[in-house]
Amino acid sequence: MSDAILVLEDGRTFTGRAYGATGRTLGEIVFNTGMTGYQETLTDPSYHRQIVVMTAPHIGNTGVNDEDAESRRIWVAGFVVRDPARRSSSWRARRTLDDELVAHGVVGISDVDTRALTRHLRERGVMRAGIFSGDALVRPEGERRPVDELVDEVLAAPVMAGADLAGEVSVDEAYVVPALGPDGQPLAEPRARVAAVDLGIKSMTPQRLAERGVEVHVLPATSAIDDVLAVGPDGVFFSNGPGDPSAARHEIDVLRGVLDRRIPFFGICYGNQLFGRALGFGTYKLRYGHRGVNQPVVDRTTGKVEITAHNHGFAVDAPLDAETVAPFDGGRYGRVRVSHVDLNDDVVEGLEALDLPAFSVQYHPEAAAGPHDAAYLFDRFLDLMTTHRDGSTPDAATTEKGAA
Numbered sequence: 001m002s003d004a005i006l007v008l009e010d011g012r013t014f015t016g017r018a019y020g021a022t023g024r025t026l027g028e029i030v031f032n033t034g035m036t037g038y039q040e041t042l043t044d045p046s047y048h049r050q051i052v053v054m055t056a057p058h059i060g061n062t063g064v065n066d067e068d069a070e071s072r073r074i075w076v077a078g079f080v081v082r083d084p085a086r087r088s089s090s091w092r093a094r095r096t097l098d099d100e101l102v103a104h105g106v107v108g109i110s111d112v113d114t115r116a117l118t119r120h121l122r123e124r125g126v127m128r129a130g131i132f133s134g135d136a137l138v139r140p141e142g143e144r145r146p147v148d149e150l151v152d153e154v155l156a157a158p159v160m161a162g163a164d165l166a167g168e169v170s171v172d173e174a175y176v177v178p179a180l181g182p183d184g185q186p187l188a189e190p191r192a193r194v195a196a197v198d199l200g201i202k203s204m205t206p207q208r209l210a211e212r213g214v215e216v217h218v219l220p221a222t223s224a225i226d227d228v229l230a231v232g233p234d235g236v237f238f239s240n241g242p243g244d245p246s247a248a249r250h251e252i253d254v255l256r257g258v259l260d261r262r263i264p265f266f267g268i269c270y271g272n273q274l275f276g277r278a279l280g281f282g283t284y285k286l287r288y289g290h291r292g293v294n295q296p297v298v299d300r301t302t303g304k305v306e307i308t309a310h311n312h313g314f315a316v317d318a319p320l321d322a323e324t325v326a327p328f329d330g331g332r333y334g335r336v337r338v339s340h341v342d343l344n345d346d347v348v349e350g351l352e353a354l355d356l357p358a359f360s361v362q363y364h365p366e367a368a369a370g371p372h373d374a375a376y377l378f379d380r381f382l383d384l385m386t387t388h389r390d391g392s393t394p395d396a397a398t399t400e401k402g403a404a
């Protein structure tokens with residue numbers, strides 16, 4: 001195994017060994033505290049352009065299987081681990097993690113003091129970084145490249161703030177995930193039909209809806225409101241995704257079209273941030289974000305605390321205490337409240353419109369990877385769609401699907 005170096009934009013360096021592909025990679029460096037789920041993390045499109053540090057020290061133990069990928073490829077820009085497993089041990093493993101990283105051309109580094117690195121990122125905040133190994137470490141004449149030169153390359157990489165990335169990870173063509181019955185077989189009569197805008201969707205999300213008898217039409221991020229309406233949806237879903245929500249102007253316009261028509265809406269993660277912005281709230285970048293599978297969140301509707309999976313670096317800036325009139329366009333969307341809050345740091349983790357059939361969460365009820373405490377949110381979405389359709393909501397008199 002050859003040498004590798006991790007270079008942060010503030011000049012801090014960590015030496016280690018090449019892991020996965022060798023070469024050079026640049027991105028925003030973030031840490032994930034999950035003890036499990038590295039395959040789901042690697043294939044989560046929300047990590048596009050990010051170098052992920054795993055704080056769990058031993059990575060690769062269960063290899064890579066053919067079932068747990070959350071999308072068609074690995075998206076992380078680079079991978080940083082402490083102690084890679086020397087062999088995979090799982091009846092489901094088909095390949096080693098090292099081989100999988102090589103096959104996908106993902107440059108990684110191992111034997112890094114990931115505790116020191118994570119403490120550094122907690123203090124200084126996430127920043128740009130690069131991993132350099134193999135030819136990327138040496139000049140053509142064979143001498144080692146000085147760190148200053150590597151730092152300059154890191155500083156030339158784009159920052160995450162302002163990045164509009166959903167279009168880079170979304171599908172090109174729409175597809176349908178069929179509704180399933182209790183026996184796992186396709187349902188002839190779906191219980192509801194959802195238009196799901198793919199901003200970087202994880203495959204487990206339409207699956208969780210399909211398991212509840214919902215037919216899911218997954219649409220490209222570039223879809224216009226007419227494409228969404230063409231599905232004839234009982235509800236619209238906006239997925240997780242990479243990038244800065246303040247850059248997603250097209251998607252926010254489409255979402256306002258959904259809200260104006262009072263079509264039931266549910267958003268996850270990036271979808272929550274876009275819902276917040278559509279309502280007129282701001283979003284901001286967290287110092288180091290939430291990434292892992294054990295974040296405590298309180299659901300203020302029931303008072304229950306749930307342990308949840310997270311992957312976000314931005315958050316919605318909305319008042320925690322009271323119902324607020326959504327600021328957009330003089331209160332056009334009525335009242336809103338913060339429905340979920342992170343108990344570690346009081347970050348907004350969910351929004352609920354009180355005068356529209358719409359809600360969202362900042363975290364991952366699809367739970368891939370992670371605990372399943374928040375699965376009830378998919379049931380809430382289905383309930384919202386069916387009661388809205390049957391006209392049995394309290395505000396049904398004023399709720400007319402298709403009204404402009």
Ligand SMILES: NC(=O)CC[C@H](N)C(=O)O
Pocket residue numbers: 046239240241242243244245268269270271311312313314315
């Ligand atoms: N998982 C997500 O949807 C992430 C949303 C956004 N890109 C963030 O970092 O906050």
